[in-house]
Amino acid sequence: xxxxxxxxxxxxxxxxxxxxxxxxxxxxxxxxxxxxxxxxxxxxxxxxxxxxxxxxxxxxxxxxxxxxxxxxxxxxxxxxxxxxxxxxxxxxxxxxxxxxxxxxxxxxxxxxxxxxxxxxxxxxxxxxxxxxxxxxxxxxxxxxxxxxxxxxxxxxxxxxxxxxxxxxxxxxxxxxxxxxxxxxxxxxxxxxxxxxxxxxxxxxxxxxxxxxxxxxxxxxxxxxxxxxxxxxxxxxxxxxxxx
Numbered sequence: 001x002x003x004x005x006x007x008x009x010x011x012x013x014x015x016x017x018x019x020x021x022x023x024x025x026x027x028x029x030x031x032x033x034x035x036x037x038x039x040x041x042x043x044x045x046x047x048x049x050x051x052x053x054x055x056x057x058x059x060x061x062x063x064x065x066x067x068x069x070x071x072x073x074x075x076x077x078x079x080x081x082x083x084x085x086x087x088x089x090x091x092x093x094x095x096x097x098x099x100x101x102x103x104x105x106x107x108x109x110x111x112x113x114x115x116x117x118x119x120x121x122x123x124x125x126x127x128x129x130x131x132x133x134x135x136x137x138x139x140x141x142x143x144x145x146x147x148x149x150x151x152x153x154x155x156x157x158x159x160x161x162x163x164x165x166x167x168x169x170x171x172x173x174x175x176x177x178x179x180x181x182x183x184x185x186x187x188x189x190x191x192x193x194x195x196x197x198x199x200x201x202x203x204x205x206x207x208x209x210x211x212x213x214x215x216x217x218x219x220x221x222x223x224x225x226x227x228x229x230x231x232x233x234x235x236x237x238x239x240x241x242x243x
Contacts, residue, residue: 003140035109046121059161062168
C-alpha cells in the first residue's frame with residue numbers, strides 16, 4: 001500500500017514504469033527486453049572466453065524453463081493479485097489474471113542475474129541487477145503484485161539456476177565443445193579466440209568438471225585447438241578436390 005500510495009503521487013512515472021513492466025511489447029514489457037539484451041551481450045562477451053559460454057546458455061535456458069514452469073505452478077500456488085483484493089488500488093496495467101505467485105517477470109530477472117554472475121560478466125550482471133530491481137519495483141508500482149510475490153519469484157529464478165548449475169555445466173560443456181569444433185564454431189568462439197594458440201592442446205576436449213566449479217579452461221583450450229584443426233582439415237579436403 002505504501003508503494004501504491006507513492007504511485008498515486010507520481011503520475012509522471014506512470015507511463016515509464018507501466019511500460020517497463022508490461023505495456024511495451026505486452027505482456028512481456030520493456031524490462032524483460034532489457035534483460036534479454038543483457039544476456040545477448042553476455043553471449044557476445046563469452047565468445048572471447050568460451051569457458052564461460054555454458055553459463056550464458058544455461059542462464060537463457062533456465063530462465064525460459066523456470067518461467068514456463070511458473071506459469072503452471074502459479075495456478076496451484078494461488079495468491080490473489082492486489083487489484084483483485086484491495087479496493088481502490090491504483091492499477092496501471094490490464095487485469096490479465098487473478099493469480100500471481102511467484103511473479104514470472106521476477107523469475108526471469110533472478111535467473112538472468114545469476115547466469116551473468118556464473119559467467120563472470122561482472123559489469124553486465126550489475127546492470128542486470130539494477131534492471132531487475134527496477135522491474136520488480138515497477139510490478140508492485142503498477143498494482144499488479146505484492147512485494148512478496150516479486151521477492152519469491154526473483155529468489156526462485158536465482159536459486160534454481162544456481163543449484164542446477166553443476167549439472168547443467170557438465171551437460172553443456174561437451175555441447176559447446178562440439179559446436180566449437182564444427183563449421184558453426186563462430187557461435188561460441190570468436191575469431192580472435194580461434195586464432196589464439198592453445199597452451200596445452202591435449203585430448204581434453206570435454207574434460208569433466210568438478211561439481212560447483214566453472215568449466216575447465218584447459219577443456220576450452222582444447223576446444224579452440226579442435227576448432228582450428230577441424231577448420232584446417234576442411235580447407236585441406238577442399239583443396240584436395242581441386243581440378
